[in-house]
Amino acid sequence: EVQLVESGGGFIQSGRSLRLSCAASGFRFDDFSMHWLRQGPGKGLEWVAGISWNSDTSGYGGSVEGRFTISRDNARKTLSLQMNSLTGDDSGLYFCARAPGGYSSPRFDFWGQGTRVNVSS
Amino acid sequence: DIQMTQSPSSLSASVGDRVTITCRTSQDIRNYVNWYQQKPGEAPKLLMYFTSNLKGGVPARFSGSGSKTEFTLTIGGLQPEDFAIYYCQQSYSAPWTFGHGTQVEIK
Numbered sequence: 001e002v003q004l005v006e007s008g009g010g011f012i013q014s015g016r017s018l019r020l021s022c023a024a025s026g027f028r029f030d031d032f033s034m035h036w037l038r039q040g041p042g043k044g045l046e047w048v049a050g051i052s053w054n055s056d057t058s059g060y061g062g063s064v065e066g067r068f069t070i071s072r073d074n075a076r077k078t079l080s081l082q083m084n085s086l087t088g089d090d091s092g093l094y095f096c097a098r099a100p101g102g103y104s105s106p107r108f109d110f111w112g113q114g115t116r117v118n119v120s121s
Numbered sequence: 122d123i124q125m126t127q128s129p130s131s132l133s134a135s136v137g138d139r140v141t142i143t144c145r146t147s148q149d150i151r152n153y154v155n156w157y158q159q160k161p162g163e164a165p166k167l168l169m170y171f172t173s174n175l176k177g178g179v180p181a182r183f184s185g186s187g188s189k190t191e192f193t194l195t196i197g198g199l200q201p202e203d204f205a206i207y208y209c210q211q212s213y214s215a216p217w218t219f220g221h222g223t224q225v226e227i228k
Contacts, residue, residue, distance in 0.1 A: 045157075045165065045208055045219040061216045062122065095164055105212040107155045109176065111164035 002026040002110050004096045009115030014087055020115060022079040022096030029077040030054070032098040033106060036070060036081045039114075040092040048094070049081060052103035059103075063089065086119045093117075123147050123211050127220030133228040140196045142223045144187075144209035153213035154192045156185060159222075160205045168207075169194065199225070 008020040020036070035050040049070040051058040058070050069082040079096055093114040099106030124147035134140050144154060152172040157165040167176050169185040172192060182197045196203055204227055209220040 044221045045210070047217040047219070050215075050217075059215050105153055106217060107167055107170040107212060108157075108165070108210075109167045109170075111166070113164055 004098065004110065004112030006094060006096050006112045006115035009094060009117045011118045011120065012086060014119055014121045016086055017082070017084045018086060018117060020081040020083065020094055020096075020117075022112060024077040024079065024096075024098070027098070027110075030074045032100055033103045034070075034072055034079045035097045035099060035106065035108060036079075037095045037097055037108070037111075038090075038092040038117075039095070040089075043092070050099070050103060050106065051079070057103045083117075086117075088119050088121050091117055091119045122216055123150060123214055123218050125209055125211055125218050125220035127207075127209055127223050129223060130221065131224040131226060133226045134199050135228045136199055136201060138199045138228075140199055140203075140225060142194045142207055142209075142225075144192045144194075144220050146190045146192075146211060149189045150211050150213035152188055153211055154185070154187065155210045155212055156183075156194045157208045157210065158203075158205045159208065165208065170212075196225075201227075 003025045005023045030053050036048040049060045051070045067085045071080045095111050095114045097108040097111040126145045156169040159165040173185040184195045206222045206224045
């Protein structure tokens with residue numbers, strides 16, 4: 001059974017840092033690019049960051065570029081997101097998702113249940 | 122960034138109705154559109170990719186069409202389990218962007 005389980009969310013003050021993790025199981029992790037997406041309270045979906053299967057390619061949404069860093073450990077089947085200089089706009093439910101094929105043209109074919117981040121000012 | 126404009130933002134329909142959701146993009150994205158369904162308290166689920174390819178396990182009442190800048194998701198014969206929010210997403214050019222969603226409600 002495919003599983004993606006996010007962790008690391010919580011309440012944090014504006015300006016601080018937080019690290020999210022995603023544990024994958026039930027599929028061959030290094031066959032997929034991996035991504036973080038988020039959903040603000042009552043809002044739609046926003047792609048945050050993505051990384052290719054071998055970490056050669058990564059990319060970020062404009063609102064997080066320079067503050068967030070995505071990484072992966074294929075041996076441990078984990079995906080991480082280091083989030084620095086957090087603001088209230090970063091609050092939301094953070095999902096980990098996989099995308100088959102290469103890093104380009106992703107379709108997010110399986111999502112975790114998400115971990116919630118609340119940034120207070 | 123490529124803008125995705127979905128319409129309508131919400132609709133009310135009855136079981137058995139045919140429903141169409143439209144997604145317009147700010148530039149030609151060929152056929153690089155994917156569609157997702159999200160129910161309350163759940164993660165989004167992929168329904169359709171590259172405009173018209175149904176993900177395995179998704180009922181055949183869902184169909185997709187379009188090209189360039191205009192795309193549609195059609196539900197042919199709405200079922201009770203289809204009441205949800207639907208999002209389009211472009212996979213043509215990073216950053217990968219989503220429409221704002223269409224909420225399908227029970228009439």
